[in-house]
Amino acid sequence: MSRDVEQPEPDAVEEYVEAVLSLVEQIPPGRAMTYGTIAEFLGRGGPRRVGTIMAQYGGGVPWHRVVNASGRLVPGHEAEALRRHRAEGTPMRGRDRDHVDLDAALWFPDEPPATR
DNA sequence: GGAATGACGATAA
C-alpha cells in the first residue's frame, strides 16, 4: 500500500504528558522518583523526554519529588524544592542535606501503568 | 535531513 502511516498525532504527545503528570501526582510525600525511573515505568520515551515535559507542564504536580539519578534537586528551583523536602521529612544526604537519599526515598508505584 | 537543544544517565578521569 502507499500512504505512509507516520503522522505524529498531537494526541499521542498529550497522552504521554498526562501519563507522566498523573504518575508524579501519585508520589507520596517524603518519597521521590527519578526521571529515568518514570520513563522506565511508562515503558516509552526516555529520561530526557520526561525532563523536558516536567519543565513545561510540571507546574501543577509535586515536581520537587522528581529528582535526577543522583538525587540532585531540580535545577533553578533547588531552594524551593529543598524547603519542601525538609517540610516533608524526605531522607536527605550530603553535607548540607541537599540531595535526596534515593536508597531510602525512591518510590515505585504499587500497580502497573494504566494500560493505554 | 542535519545540527542544536534539553528539569537525563552512565562512565571515565
Add this chain to the structure above:
DNA sequence: ATTATCGCCATTC
C-alpha cells in the same frame, strides 16, 4: 565530589 564525553529520545531550527 566535579568535570567531560557520549548515548538516548524528541522537538525545533
